[in-house]
């Protein structure tokens with residue numbers, strides 16, 4: 001054992017990421033509400049682009065992603081030279097730590113923050129420093145108090161996963177202004193498109209050279225299976241991240257599908273509108289059954305139960321009935337279940353089942 005190759009410090013401290021389950025033994029037609037996927041799927045135009053790309057699989061893709069960056073820039077009103085594209089926003093989030101943090105450095109994450117952030121921190125040998133939230137909302141003061149000489153990166157998602165809560169623009173500006181200029185503030189906007197007229201933090205990137213915004217095609221665009229994301233940052237940070245980016249990190253299919261998807265605003269608008277309508281309906285229906293949730297700005301609801309035992313019992317009941325939601329005990333939320341907003345039938349089904357569960361004399 002001891003003579004084998006030794007990994008870099010931190011690697012073996014990584015707890016493997018657990019994705020949402022997608023099947024249940026012995027159950028056909030499961031309803032999967034565990035991974036915040038778009039129940040309506042991708043734009044037809046993106047599907048057409050993948051079919052077209054299939055004809056050129058013998059060709060290498062482009063390396064500069066110029067067409068995709070141009071499309072993103074036009075749609076969001078951003079300078080394409082300050083955009084970088086990755087294999088999911090995961091890849092962009094990982095480059096940031098690899099570029100700016102190393103062994104012994106500190107990376108600030110929050111109490112209920114996305115589980116990928118500590119994985120990324122350990123991956124570069126850095127220490128993830130977890131700061132408390134306030135009633136499941138990121139707390140700017142606690143983050144600022146946690147900054148030390150060794151802090152290199154701060155990761156927050158806005159809206160956050162798995163809480164669905166948001167930090168207001170003024171608070172975020174206060175955070176950006178309060179951080180030392182050598183600390184990179186990452187605003188993970190994976191769910192930004194679900195908030196009407198929200199820029200995901202782009203204006204803060206323009207004001208502060210140490211702020212990075214990341215975005216993804218995995219959520220509202222319904223392209224999680226294809227792996228495309230992007231980042232927006234100062235020219236200095238983009239120049240650094242581009243040195244870590246593998247030349248062919250995105251395939252032609254990824255590039256063409258993402259370009260078609262970002263230009264199909266009608267599909268995005270429809271998905272946002274439907275998500276909001278069904279999310280509000282679901283939150284209300286769950287509350288009527290005695291299961292409250294914080295106001296969500298994303299495509300899921302964090303359902304709060306009396307205690308961990310009740311949450312676990314409800315999860316087991318839903319599975320028995322063919323519905324998969326997400327347990328979030330690993331996010332320090334053992335009394336909660338994260339339920340993705342599905343299509344109308346799925347929302348009605350899950351609300352109905354939770355109602356049945358709460359009505360049972362022996363629940364939990």
Ligand SMILES: *Cc1c(COP(=O)(O)O)cnc(C)c1O
Pocket residue numbers: 036087088089090091114157160161188190215216217218219224227228229
């Ligand atoms: C889903 C999600 C992402 C997206 O990851 P991809 O690699 O782009 O699929 C990023 N951040 C958060 C908080 C998420 O929930």
